[in-house]
Amino acid sequence: MATSITNHSVLNNGVKMPWLGLGVWKAKDGNETLAVRSAIEAGYRSIDTAAIYGNEAGVGEGIRQAGIDRDQLFITTKVWNADQGYESTLKAFDESMKKLSIDTLDLYLIHWPVKGKYVDTWRALEKLYRDGYVRAIGVSNFHSHHLEDLRQHSEIIPVVNQVEYHPLLTQKELHAYCKEQHIQLEAWSPLMQGNLDHPLLIELGQKYGKSPAQIVLRWDLENQVVTIPKSITPERIRQNADIFDFSLHAEDVEKIYALNDSKRFGPDPDNFDF
Numbered sequence: 001m002a003t004s005i006t007n008h009s010v011l012n013n014g015v016k017m018p019w020l021g022l023g024v025w026k027a028k029d030g031n032e033t034l035a036v037r038s039a040i041e042a043g044y045r046s047i048d049t050a051a052i053y054g055n056e057a058g059v060g061e062g063i064r065q066a067g068i069d070r071d072q073l074f075i076t077t078k079v080w081n082a083d084q085g086y087e088s089t090l091k092a093f094d095e096s097m098k099k100l101s102i103d104t105l106d107l108y109l110i111h112w113p114v115k116g117k118y119v120d121t122w123r124a125l126e127k128l129y130r131d132g133y134v135r136a137i138g139v140s141n142f143h144s145h146h147l148e149d150l151r152q153h154s155e156i157i158p159v160v161n162q163v164e165y166h167p168l169l170t171q172k173e174l175h176a177y178c179k180e181q182h183i184q185l186e187a188w189s190p191l192m193q194g195n196l197d198h199p200l201l202i203e204l205g206q207k208y209g210k211s212p213a214q215i216v217l218r219w220d221l222e223n224q225v226v227t228i229p230k231s232i233t234p235e236r237i238r239q240n241a242d243i244f245d246f247s248l249h250a251e252d253v254e255k256i257y258a259l260n261d262s263k264r265f266g267p268d269p270d271n272f273d274f
């Protein structure tokens, strides 16, 4: 049970990853810098970006402005689909590191399972890991069949699978598979991209004296899912981190699970047109 913002998941290679991080998709034009700085000031120690978000340089700037020791932070970025393949991934990694202006990355993810490419991409991630440039390597948007395929064609197991996960898309089978394989599930769009007006979430918010966003983020923690809500609003950034002073009763966790209707806000990885 996570009781503090510094609580972490211990990944399958022993690296510690905070249960809560800040997402920064769509944060641009300086908002990403302000958001990262506000988050670090509020106690966040994990930031999730990606090459395709176009804000790695601004994220790096926010980290510097916060004036925190690099080893206190957990930074994730991702290789974009157009850069997949062995050599092109190594090049994309260098570019991301230059933009972030850091020497070592905490977590590098394959953003989507691009058919015919992700195994070679994974070999590049394995090299970066073995050479010490990345502390942990993982994937995003992988179904269990992608993970099985990778398992049969590679040596290192991903530490994390970052997938769309929220009350309307609970991914129970994938979650069970990841648990069995010691792959940490990480939730993207945990706040359903701001669609938080469901009556149950409002009712539970009133019951626990919390907002619907806090109820959903606490539900992630109860389910041992790493979560990375995005906000560029300092007050919401603080609110989203104020989830360590309460816990949900088991029956309420189940009520939220029951909202699942396999609703995706993003594409299904099997149908995504790369």
Ligand SMILES: NC(=O)C1=CN([C@@H]2O[C@H](COP(=O)(O)OP(=O)(O)OC[C@H]3O[C@@H](n4cnc5c(N)ncnc54)[C@H](OP(=O)(O)O)[C@@H]3O)[C@@H](O)[C@H]2O)C=CC1
Pocket: 022, 023, 024, 025, 026, 048, 049, 111, 140, 141, 162, 163, 187, 188, 189, 190, 191, 192, 193, 194, 195, 196, 211, 213, 214, 228, 229, 230, 231, 232, 233, 236, 237, 239, 240, 266
């Ligand atoms: N691997 C992948 O393929 C993907 C990864 N991601 C990652 O996951 C992160 C989170 O997902 P994302 O899609 O951004 O969406 P989220 O589910 O985190 O929702 C973000 C939206 O919710 C609003 N919001 C934040 N906090 C609150 C609150 N307390 N009350 C009400 N509204 C709130 C934000 O507004 P505002 O900012 O204006 O405060 C924003 O509009 C991304 O930023 C990215 O890092 C996302 C998509 C795909």
Ligand SMILES: O=C1CO[C@H](CO)[C@@H](O)[C@@H]1O
Pocket: 025, 050, 052, 266
């Ligand atoms: O993380 C994400 C958000 O941005 C991308 C598109 O621009 C998505 O495809 C992706 O999954």
